[in-house]
């Protein structure tokens with residue numbers, strides 16, 4: 412995998428656990444590069460026989476530009492987290508983040524998405540990567556809430572043309588966020604990385620049916636703690652999404668692999 416910082420990445424452990432499940436001799440290692448050296452590093456990796464690679468922030472946009480073909484969901488996200496060698500030096504770029512989130516919500520959090528109201532906190536790359544797959548679930552509405560209102564509005568405008576007839580899409584800032592009762596609130600900002608919490612009004616947060624933080628850690632993230640404090644009944648971290656997006660990438664490289672993601676999630680959780 413290519414990314415920065417990746418020294419604490421769980422991805423090698425996750426991929427090796429999947430490989431052990433299906434008895435495949437997979438070697439998955441980390442490679443730290445720079446924005447200036449990214450293209451050279453990826454090209455060298457595939458020239459040396461690499462089959463596939465994952466890419467993390469801040470290289471997902473560059474990986475999208477580098478891929479010779481892109482899946483529809485990668486195009487929609489404008490970002491690639493998985494590269495697949497398809498022969499003759501060609502690279503397919505996909506984005507498994509959104510389908511990973513949807514699978515995690517369904518399989519590990521028992522969340523219904525059809526007709527559900529979704530609040531996405533954040534309007535950066537992490538938010539953009541999951542909107543398309545969420546829209547495909549026929550959710551009733553998506554509210555993009557962000558510190559910088561214009562970024563939320565720009566992101567909503569980007570998806571306006573792809574909106575199913577029954578789905579509404581709104582943009583707002585946290586101060587004006589009104590959470591529909593029972594909504595699924597997704598935390599897709601990097602605020603937690605700086606130990607900060609989002610300025611969502613507590614009485615609004617209390618109306619959420621479920622809070623899912625795309626960040627994760629050994630203990631509850633600051634935003635998970637706030638959701639618990641607000642009394643949200645179901646609060647989850649993003650480890651399940653990490654495992655599910657990895658499973659989707661693994662299956663791009665090994666299409667016949669049938670994976671038990673719950674077992675790997677439990678194994679990785681125990682190592683945190």
Ligand code: ATR
Nearest residue numbers: 533534535536537538557558559562600601602607
């Ligand atoms: P990523 O690719 O991880 O999404 P990004 O594109 O830089 O990274 O986006 C970061 C997101 O986290 C943005 O939504 C950002 O809000 P702004 O658009 O207003 O910058 C949000 N974010 C980061 N730090 C934040 C903070 N302290 N409070 C609120 N939002 C924050």
